[in-house]
Amino acid sequence: MAVGSVIAGRQVGKEDCIVKKALIICAAGMSSSMMAKKTTDYFKAHSKDIQLDAVTATEGEDEIRNGDFDLFLISPQTNMYLDNFQKVGKEVGKPVVSIPFDAYIPIPMGIEKMAKLVEKNL
Template identity: 60%
Template sequence: MGRINKRNYEKSTDYLCWWYVQFTYRQKTTEELKNKGVDVLVEAVGVIEGEKHIRNKDYDLFLVSPQTKMYLNQFQSIGKEVDVPVVAIPPQAYIPVPMGIKKMADLVDKEI
């Protein structure tokens, strides 16, 4: 479902409004993915910026956090218009502990 970013051959993932998660969680998720052989850039943005990034196709995959799930249908519609996948993060993958990090990495790996 992802595409390779032709500018730097790196897949990228964006977390919409993942405001409470610290840099170390994103870093650990990135490390978990790299250990699986999946080279990605994991970033976080707010809901307002997220819509703009989806429309601009700035990332290969957009994950919507549980607390912003009310925007999921709206973001998925925009994603369909521009052919970019938008996926909900299940609550079990949104916990900054080893199990949550693994589930998040598995989700990203499956969807890109």
């Protein structure tokens, strides 16, 4: 549902649109930033209100505790921290999932797999 659409005779406003947010936690943040942007663009192209962002692993625990995101995704190169991040996620009631290698490739197939992973876990 996009802002400005007309549904049941009424125009949709910003308050009607609930944007879901997911955060990729990565080693350095470069590849994850690209994946976040491309996946967000994919969702926009498919009229879905889902946004992705990215941070480094050193910021991961604070971001999970902060609660500003609905889902946390752990990149393949930071998978060694998965158990700790999942423990923190459980404490605050937020899902933390591992990104498989084939969903972490900035090509259409990888972006689509990342989008499906996000939708499945939101």
